[in-house]
Structure formats: C-alpha cells, structure tokens
Amino acid sequence: MTLFKNKYIRKLLDLYRDIWAINSAEALMGWDLDTYMPKSAHRYRGIALGRLSTLSQRLMLSEEFRKQYDKARREKNLTIEEKGVLRVLGRELHYYDSLPPNFLRELARTTTNARKSWLIAKKKKRYEKFLPSLKKIIELSRRKAELLGYKDKPYDALLDLYEEGLTTKRLEPLFRDIKHNLPRIVKKILVKRVFPMNHELESKKYNKEAMEKLSKELLKRIGYPFNRGRLDVSAHPFTIDISPNDVRITTWYPEKNFRESLLATIHEFGHALYELQISKSLSMTPIGIGVSLGIHESQSRFWENIVAKSKQFIDTNLSLFKKHLSILDQYDSFELYRYFNTVKPSLIRVKADEVTYNLHILIRFEIEKEMINKDIDPRELPVMWNEKMEKYLGITPKNDAEGILQDVHWSQGSIGYFPTYTIGTLLAAQIARKMDRQIKLYKRIEEKDYSSIRNWLRERIHRYGSIYTPERLIRIAIGQSLDPEVFMEHIRRKYLFE
Amino acid sequence: MTLFKNKYIRKLLDLYRDIWAINSAEALMGWDLDTYMPKSAHRYRGIALGRLSTLSQRLMLSEEFRKQYDKARREKNLTIEEKGVLRVLGRELHYYDSLPPNFLRELARTTTNARKSWLIAKKKKRYEKFLPSLKKIIELSRRKAELLGYKDKPYDALLDLYEEGLTTKRLEPLFRDIKHNLPRIVKKILVKRVFPMNHELESKKYNKEAMEKLSKELLKRIGYPFNRGRLDVSAHPFTIDISPNDVRITTWYPEKNFRESLLATIHEFGHALYELQISKSLSMTPIGIGVSLGIHESQSRFWENIVAKSKQFIDTNLSLFKKHLSILDQYDSFELYRYFNTVKPSLIRVKADEVTYNLHILIRFEIEKEMINKDIDPRELPVMWNEKMEKYLGITPKNDAEGILQDVHWSQGSIGYFPTYTIGTLLAAQIARKMDRQIKLYKRIEEKDYSSIRNWLRERIHRYGSIYTPERLIRIAIGQSLDPEVFMEHIRRKYLFE
Structure with a gap:
C-alpha cells in the first residue's frame, strides 16, 4: 500500500479489506457453484451467498466506514490513486444512499x-x-x-x-x-x-x-x-x-x-x-x-x-x-x-x-x-x-x-x-x-x-x-x-x- | 427453525447465520486451497482467510450478539436444542472472554x-x-x-x-x-x-x-x-x-x-x-x-x-x-x-x-x-x-x-x-x-x-x-x-x- 500515503485513505483501505475478503469468498463460491459443487448444495449456497452480500453491504454502510470516507474526501493533495479510491467508493455509496432498502427489496423480489x-x-x-x-x-x-x-x-x-x-x-x-x-x-x-x-x-x-x-x-x-x-x-x-x-x-x-x-x-x-x-x-x-x-x-x-x-x-x-x-x-x-x-x-x-x-x-x-x-x-x-x-x-x-x-x-x-x-x-x-x-x-x-x-x-x-x-x-x-x-x-x- | 421457539434464541440464531455463512465460505476456501487452487494464489488466500476469521470473531463478540445471548440465558423453559445452542455459544464466548486479544496475538505469532x-x-x-x-x-x-x-x-x-x-x-x-x-x-x-x-x-x-x-x-x-x-x-x-x-x-x-x-x-x-x-x-x-x-x-x-x-x-x-x-x-x-x-x-x-x-x-x-x-x-x-x-x-x-x-x-x-x-x-x-x-x-x-x-x-x-x-x-x-x-x-x- 505504499501508493496510499494519506492516513484516512489508509484507514479506509484497511476497512475495505474485509469487504475485499468477502468479495473474494463470494467469487470462489460462485465459481464452485458453476463447476464442482455437488448438485444438492444449491439451496445452502444461495443462503450463504445472500448473507455474505448483505454483510459486505453493511460493512460499507457502517458509520465507521462512512466517517473515514468523509474525512478522506475533505483532504487536499491526494494522489490520482487516492482520488480513484474515493471516486469508486463514492459511486457505491451514492447507490445505497439513493435507493432506500425498501426499494431494493422490492426490486429483488420483482x-x-x-x-x-x-x-x-x-x-x-x-x-x-x-x-x-x-x-x-x-x-x-x-x-x-x-x-x-x-x-x-x-x-x-x-x-x-x-x-x-x-x-x-x-x-x-x-x-x-x-x-x-x-x-x-x-x-x-x-x-x-x-x-x-x-x-x-x-x-x-x-x-x-x-x-x-x-x-x-x-x-x-x-x-x-x-x-x-x-x-x-x-x-x-x-x-x-x-x-x-x-x-x-x-x-x-x-x-x-x-x-x-x-x-x-x-x-x-x-x-x-x-x-x-x-x-x-x-x-x-x-x-x-x-x-x-x-x-x-x-x-x-x-x-x-x-x-x-x-x-x-x-x-x-x-x-x-x-x-x-x-x-x-x-x-x-x-x-x-x-x-x-x-x-x-x-x-x-x-x-x-x-x-x-x-x-x-x-x-x-x-x-x-x-x-x-x-x-x-x-x-x-x-x-x-x-x-x-x-x-x-x-x-x-x-x-x-x-x-x-x-x-x-x-x-x-x-x-x-x-x-x-x-x-x-x-x-x-x-x-x-x-x-x-x-x-x-x-x-x-x-x-x-x-x-x-x-x-x-x-x-x-x-x-x-x-x-x-x-x-x-x-x-x-x-x-x-x-x-x-x-x-x-x-x-x-x-x-x-x- | 421450528425447533427454536424462544424469541431471543431465534434472534441469536439469525445473527449467528452470518457467522455460519462466513464459516461456510472459509470451509470452501480451505478445500479449494488443498485441491484446485492455482499455486501462486496462496498469499492472497491467506489474507482473505485471515480477514474472514477476524470478521466472524468480531460478529460473535459484538454488543448485539452478546445482548441476545445474555437475554436468552435468562430464559426459563428452554428446549434441549435451545440449551444446546447456549452451551456451544457459551464455550466460544468464554474462550474470547478469558483470553485477551494481546495474548491471542502472541500465541498466533509464536x-x-x-x-x-x-x-x-x-x-x-x-x-x-x-x-x-x-x-x-x-x-x-x-x-x-x-x-x-x-x-x-x-x-x-x-x-x-x-x-x-x-x-x-x-x-x-x-x-x-x-x-x-x-x-x-x-x-x-x-x-x-x-x-x-x-x-x-x-x-x-x-x-x-x-x-x-x-x-x-x-x-x-x-x-x-x-x-x-x-x-x-x-x-x-x-x-x-x-x-x-x-x-x-x-x-x-x-x-x-x-x-x-x-x-x-x-x-x-x-x-x-x-x-x-x-x-x-x-x-x-x-x-x-x-x-x-x-x-x-x-x-x-x-x-x-x-x-x-x-x-x-x-x-x-x-x-x-x-x-x-x-x-x-x-x-x-x-x-x-x-x-x-x-x-x-x-x-x-x-x-x-x-x-x-x-x-x-x-x-x-x-x-x-x-x-x-x-x-x-x-x-x-x-x-x-x-x-x-x-x-x-x-x-x-x-x-x-x-x-x-x-x-x-x-x-x-x-x-x-x-x-x-x-x-x-x-x-x-x-x-x-x-x-x-x-x-x-x-x-x-x-x-x-x-x-x-x-x-x-x-x-x-x-x-x-x-x-x-x-x-x-x-x-x-x-x-x-x-x-x-x-x-x-x-x-x-x-x-x-x-
């Protein structure tokens, strides 16, 4: 992480690493689902994936994560990589900030x-x-x-x-x-x-x-x-x-x-x-x-x-x-x-x-x-x-x-x-x-x-x-x-x- | 979950399901590590597993989880299954309550x-x-x-x-x-x-x-x-x-x-x-x-x-x-x-x-x-x-x-x-x-x-x-x-x- 020197960005990236780990797990579970998973395992795999996805969303929307993001946003002199991090996270946060949980649930059901x-x-x-x-x-x-x-x-x-x-x-x-x-x-x-x-x-x-x-x-x-x-x-x-x-x-x-x-x-x-x-x-x-x-x-x-x-x-x-x-x-x-x-x-x-x-x-x-x-x-x-x-x-x-x-x-x-x-x-x-x-x-x-x-x-x-x-x-x-x-x-x- | 009727136990089990999902992911990642994972993926797999394990520990030690556990413990007339849940969770909580994080880190290092x-x-x-x-x-x-x-x-x-x-x-x-x-x-x-x-x-x-x-x-x-x-x-x-x-x-x-x-x-x-x-x-x-x-x-x-x-x-x-x-x-x-x-x-x-x-x-x-x-x-x-x-x-x-x-x-x-x-x-x-x-x-x-x-x-x-x-x-x-x-x-x- 030597590219990332700003302390708030570093803290943010440390928090993000949990989300990355969940993404990595979900990716493997998805791969396995389509390649080697035993047939009858579908239902439980679906439940586990659903839980992990909600969990990673919760981590991103946590107060702690938001606090670091807001602090980092106020920083001057960020590198292009640091700005990139904020841009990508900002998009994700904007999505959840704009769409109420009720709406997302309705969309999922539909x-x-x-x-x-x-x-x-x-x-x-x-x-x-x-x-x-x-x-x-x-x-x-x-x-x-x-x-x-x-x-x-x-x-x-x-x-x-x-x-x-x-x-x-x-x-x-x-x-x-x-x-x-x-x-x-x-x-x-x-x-x-x-x-x-x-x-x-x-x-x-x-x-x-x-x-x-x-x-x-x-x-x-x-x-x-x-x-x-x-x-x-x-x-x-x-x-x-x-x-x-x-x-x-x-x-x-x-x-x-x-x-x-x-x-x-x-x-x-x-x-x-x-x-x-x-x-x-x-x-x-x-x-x-x-x-x-x-x-x-x-x-x-x-x-x-x-x-x-x-x-x-x-x-x-x-x-x-x-x-x-x-x-x-x-x-x-x-x-x-x-x-x-x-x-x-x-x-x-x-x-x-x-x-x-x-x-x-x-x-x-x-x-x-x-x-x-x-x-x-x-x-x-x-x-x-x-x-x-x-x-x-x-x-x-x-x-x-x-x-x-x-x-x-x-x-x-x-x-x-x-x-x-x-x-x-x-x-x-x-x-x-x-x-x-x-x-x-x-x-x-x-x-x-x-x-x-x-x-x-x-x-x-x-x-x-x-x-x-x-x-x-x-x-x-x-x-x-x-x-x-x-x-x-x-x-x-x-x-x-x- | 029809076996589990007590409302605190049910809430506890709902919270626990996130931990179960992480356990399931870790199990698959461990299996993959020893069977089909490409050779050079070791380091990142290790990092992801480490993060997930800390995360599931954090969920179990969260205030929310503890609150439901304590409430459930005070309940009378629990079924044998409900008692079993509390017994097993109690063992886990006792482990982390007894061993300070510093000690666990020293143990891990050693x-x-x-x-x-x-x-x-x-x-x-x-x-x-x-x-x-x-x-x-x-x-x-x-x-x-x-x-x-x-x-x-x-x-x-x-x-x-x-x-x-x-x-x-x-x-x-x-x-x-x-x-x-x-x-x-x-x-x-x-x-x-x-x-x-x-x-x-x-x-x-x-x-x-x-x-x-x-x-x-x-x-x-x-x-x-x-x-x-x-x-x-x-x-x-x-x-x-x-x-x-x-x-x-x-x-x-x-x-x-x-x-x-x-x-x-x-x-x-x-x-x-x-x-x-x-x-x-x-x-x-x-x-x-x-x-x-x-x-x-x-x-x-x-x-x-x-x-x-x-x-x-x-x-x-x-x-x-x-x-x-x-x-x-x-x-x-x-x-x-x-x-x-x-x-x-x-x-x-x-x-x-x-x-x-x-x-x-x-x-x-x-x-x-x-x-x-x-x-x-x-x-x-x-x-x-x-x-x-x-x-x-x-x-x-x-x-x-x-x-x-x-x-x-x-x-x-x-x-x-x-x-x-x-x-x-x-x-x-x-x-x-x-x-x-x-x-x-x-x-x-x-x-x-x-x-x-x-x-x-x-x-x-x-x-x-x-x-x-x-x-x-x-x-x-x-x-x-x-x-x-x-x-x-x-x-x-x-x-x-x-």
Whole structure:
C-alpha cells in the first residue's frame, strides 16, 4: 500500500479489506457453484451467498466506514490513486444512499419472480407470460433512474451503473453510424461471398478431450498463466476474479462446431488477462479491478475478434489445431479462416458474428431508450422488436422465444447493460488500429509474439485498474474517444478488402 | 427453525447465520486451497482467510450478539436444542472472554514461527532447532490454561478445548488400561504370526486411475451421497463440511500399498457421514455440526477399523477390488484380510495399525501431562520420548525426526489434542459391540447392508449434532461411558481369536 500515503485513505483501505475478503469468498463460491459443487448444495449456497452480500453491504454502510470516507474526501493533495479510491467508493455509496432498502427489496423480489416468468414465457414462446413482470421492471427502473438522478435523460442513470459516465448523448452518434452503415456493409459481404454464411465445419463433431488439450495448449501459448488461474468447464463460459493471483476461466465443449468452444476460451482469456495485469500496488483496494463492463468487453473481443479470427493467427496456429483435431485433416489455413469468419444475419445475439453483432445491440438500445425515456406501452415491444430485426438484419423471428425473449438481462432488471457490448466491440477495433500503428499488431501475431501484445495492453490499459474513469482511460490508451468509424474500417478491410 | 421457539434464541440464531455463512465460505476456501487452487494464489488466500476469521470473531463478540445471548440465558423453559445452542455459544464466548486479544496475538505469532522452526528441525533431524519455540508454546499453553480456568489440573483446560468436558482424571484410567494390557497383547499377536508384520502387497504398485474408480464405486456402495459431496485428491486426506448438503472428502493415491489409500478414503467417509446425517432441523445453527473431535474420530475409525478391516467386508467386496486392481489377481480374501490387518510396532503414529496406535497416543498423553501439569525441562523431552517408545513399543527412533518431531500438533500450539484419537478408537469398538448386539453388525456387513449401519449411527449419534455434550451423547448412544476393556476385547478376539 505504499501508493496510499494519506492516513484516512489508509484507514479506509484497511476497512475495505474485509469487504475485499468477502468479495473474494463470494467469487470462489460462485465459481464452485458453476463447476464442482455437488448438485444438492444449491439451496445452502444461495443462503450463504445472500448473507455474505448483505454483510459486505453493511460493512460499507457502517458509520465507521462512512466517517473515514468523509474525512478522506475533505483532504487536499491526494494522489490520482487516492482520488480513484474515493471516486469508486463514492459511486457505491451514492447507490445505497439513493435507493432506500425498501426499494431494493422490492426490486429483488420483482427480479426473482421475473426470472421465473421469463423462463416460462421463453419455454412457451409467449411474451404475454413475461409481460406483467417486464412492466413492473420497467416501472421500477424508471423509479430507480429518478432516485439515482441524472442530468439529461433518465436512461443515463441506468447506463452509468454498468459503464461509469455513459449517457444516451454519447451513445447516439455511435449507434447512428452503426444504423446507417452496417446493414449496407453486411449486404455487400453477403454478395461478395468470400466469407460464407455457413460452413460445413459447423456440423462436424470433435473429440472433447482433444479439444480440452488444444485449449490448454493454446492458452499457454498466448500467455495465460496457469499458476495464477485455471480452465474448467461450465454451462456458460465465464471469467472470475478471486484474487490478483487467482483469475479463473471456464469454457464449454458443445458437441460440434469447435470454433464456438475455442473462441469462447479466448474471449474469456481476454477478460482474465485484464484482471491479471492490473498493477499489484492496487491489489485488494476498490480500484484493483477492471474499471467497467465496456472496457472489459473490449479486452475479450480484442483477443476473440481481432487476434484469434485473424488470418495470421490461424496460419501460425494451424499445426496446433491439426495436432489435436483430426476433423481438420482436409482443411488448409484459408478454409479455416473462412470458417472462423462466417457472416450471417441471424436471430440470436449470442450466436452472432463480429459483423452483425452490433445490429443486435442497436435494436436493444433503441428499445431500452423508449422503455425508459418515453412512455411506451410494453405490449407493443414484440412488434417493435420484430420490425427492427427485419429492418436491420432482414429477418423476422418466428416467435418471441427467438425474438424479444431471447436474453436474460431484462428479467434480471439489467436495463442499460447491452450498450457495453458495443462499446467493447468498437473499442477493440480502435485498440487494434493503435497497436498496429505502434508495434505492428498483425506482424506480432504472425510471429506468435503474444508477449508484446500483452505488454502493450498492460502498459496502456490493464495496469491502471479503476484509477481513471472509463472515458479517461480510453483517452490514455488510444489518444482518442470512441469512434465507430474505426470499427467500420476494420470490417470493410477484413471482409470487403477495401 | 421450528425447533427454536424462544424469541431471543431465534434472534441469536439469525445473527449467528452470518457467522455460519462466513464459516461456510472459509470451509470452501480451505478445500479449494488443498485441491484446485492455482499455486501462486496462496498469499492472497491467506489474507482473505485471515480477514474472514477476524470478521466472524468480531460478529460473535459484538454488543448485539452478546445482548441476545445474555437475554436468552435468562430464559426459563428452554428446549434441549435451545440449551444446546447456549452451551456451544457459551464455550466460544468464554474462550474470547478469558483470553485477551494481546495474548491471542502472541500465541498466533509464536505458532507461526514455531511452524517454521519445526519444519527446519524435522528436516535437519535436530530437536534443538525446535526447542526455543516449543518452550515458548509450553509456557503460553500453561498461561492459557490459567486464563481459561480449570477445576483440577491445568491440562484439563486444554483438553476441554478439543473435547468438551474431558479431564486428566477421566483419561487416566483409560490410558492405565492401555499401558498395562496393550504391550502384552501386541507381543502375543507378534508371536502368533497369523497377522504378519509386513505384507508383500505393501510394495506392489497400482494404477491410480483404477484406484480412483474403485474408491468412488466403493463409496457409492457404502452410501456416500455424491449429490451432497465429492471425492478429490489432496496432499493429506481430509473431510470438510461446507454446508449440510455439501460435505466433501479428499484422499490420496500414493504409488504403492493401496490399503493406505482405500482406508484413508473410508476413514474420511466416516467423518463425512457424521456431518451428513445430522438432523436438518439444526442446520446453520451452532449445534448443526459434529460435537467433538473424539466423537468425530470414533465415526471415522468405526468405518475404517471395524467395518473396512473386517473379514466380512473384505469377503464381500473382494470382487470389486479385483475388478479394478490387477495386482490382486493372485490373492484370496483371507490373504487380503491379513494384508489389511498387519500388526507391527513402528515409529510413526500416522502409519501405525489399529492395535499399536493407542500406544503412540499413550506416549504423547504422558508427555503432555508433564509438560503442562509439572515443571519439566523441555530439553529432557526427546530422551523421555525415546525411553517410552522403547518401553511401550520395543523400538527406539534413530533420530528426532522419526521421534519427538514427527507430529505437527505441538508446533501449532495444539497440546491436548492427541487424546481425542484414543477416545475415537475406544468408542468405535464400543459402538461396534453395541451395534452388533442390536442389529448384528457383522451380519449386516456380510450382507452389504450398509444402510442399516448408517441408520443406526444416524438415530443413535449423528442426528443429535451438538445438542448434547460428548459425554452425554456417548451415554445416549451406547448406554455406558468410555471403557477401554471393550477395545481390548475387540483386539483380543480379532487378532488372538480369544
């Protein structure tokens, strides 16, 4: 803690360490829940997690903690790290100061029920089953926005929860560009047919054990430190930060279409690398973690979309793939490249490719804005959804399960979350361009020199943890703000050879 | 919580649930540390565990908790469960009320250093390297005994920490019997030679994967519920209670001598079964866990020594063993029985057989008594140790590493712990006799009817958790108190056919 010299900050960080310890325990319990926990242990694990979460909240809202925070706030001449600590804690305190316990309880009750009715609605493919819950969630989200406060639009208060400082105003030009340019680009790609819509490898079965070996070998190659992490299997891939030396990832091995497994593993590697490369001097403090969902997603997408789907990556790792997967015997590097980069307008966001993905988010962004900023009737949402799908992607869902009901987010009360995915995709392209200019990214990939890439990311982004706001960090990293044109350029160059 | 009707008790249990949640987290973190945790995560895990342990202590010592406890104590007409809660919490509170924080810190510092010097001393085979630490630990243990208070002997205060209500006076007749009778029995067994000192299977290598399969199949057969637990590998076998539906065991697969692995697994099964069969109505309360180390050890030893080493068990599981272990092709059931039951006076406690084991504890009991109750010079301990080894077991250690330095306990400040092993062994034999009289234990084993055995243990012992003191629970279970003669009888009948 030598970075932190102010006595109140030091006291605050000492108090915070209990909260960090609880967070660390919760992270491990969450990991275990999805990997090794015996089946019947669910109920008790839920109770224990609930208690710990309330306990850590109580510690943060304790008089003692608040006293030190207030004292530290009045200090002059704090370092940037010390200011970062106060900024991050201030956000957390503001949340609990603004939202009364009764409101939070109502929200928790509502999302618990909404989760159930969403599952039923999705299974029965009937939006009406989810409608009452969604109505309530929209209503509570609007109240939440009012309670939290905002300068311009109510939606901004919700966006800020997932991406500090994000506003409708900042997002609008980004999505305007996507809306106006991306559908045309998609059409051109489909006409050009260099990258297919489907590939026969999508239906080829692979050997799971071989795939696991390949994944581990590849992770080692790109620099995942197995002495500070693990690769396990779970129902959905995720990354979990248990401590600065314990950031685990999981993946899945569906029956076929090995790209799905491999790219998920590399995606999670990107998340993990971020946490693993944060400066150790920030460890166990509120700023010793990744700063936002958008920045985090830029890291996972950078490794997934920019690195792993590049021609250079596939060229130089082909022999490793072939060593483990006998289904690849007949394929050359270019064919694999085409397989990794199919482009196809599809109904389901999580299955979408790099090109069409942002159109899925565009739809959600436009709907969420209306939900919160305007007085729309929620009954109209499925029609709105389907019209936008047709307009931007040229396809219409056959039912609500593959339409408006596909994502879990709204049922969890997470309105304002989706745009962080787009921030991640756009930023990944900007990082790639900057890195390419500075250290010739694609040559680095070609030479399997992943350590130069990791070092660049560490020095420019990772090491700062949450010292700066996401907006500030983007400026520091690439010297500019978010710009969708760089992403479009990446897509045009890669898929249209422009 | 329908068992608990008193309003103060209910409030107390609600407060306690936070402590339970922390305990559950610590248990999982401990399990992970020894099984799947990445290597470099040690330091941070240590910090997190330290914080959580202090936090749970703080919760228990909080004014709020104490207030409810004091109110509940003044209540009349409490149920036995409610009284049990107060008894167990009272013990914990008495510990912290008696030992000042400064003293506990000094103890923690001392044992941290002692652990290091013990490792060095053991490695260098030189007791002098450990002597200064041990001196300090003895001194602190005496102070601890004075601070905690006792009726008769200072050693009693320490014994009570591991086995509630245990005293020198209660132990003395037990060890007197062991001291006078056991060495003679051992000699007779050695002369008789039905059970060998060594067996060629001890040096036979087995296939680890096959051994793992065998262990899991055997655990299923004897009734370990894999939906409420797991079997993993660790450096030393252990059982960990994470929640009422999550009691995990670990084992080891050393290169050869498969009995070591198999019996360890079954030993841990005995511990796990105890926790798994505690009444669910006691879940998440201070009395929802096994009551003492001695009772716990009786459960593990019962399954290891009484069940798994019996002729009937080996007869009826021989085909399962043979299915997995090709090294057994040439052996019949009786030969395996001899292998499982070798008897050999040896230097190392943890490698000792069922017969000689209590002689190892006898030595430690006699030395600990002198350490605490008398003013012995710790420099004399190695000579004392070696003389007793020679006297009771007929062998003398070549050096201190295989003599007085072999166990970790004293370096951890755990003086008074060893006798619980003997309580476990003696009680296991008494449980076996009682069960045999009531439900024909050996016939049950012969018929692979393990569920009758599990049910007996649940109804008579397990379900009570910590409602009663260990002494009371023994009375309830077998209608008598600890009696070494039953153990001697078991040994004489089994090994001398008397």
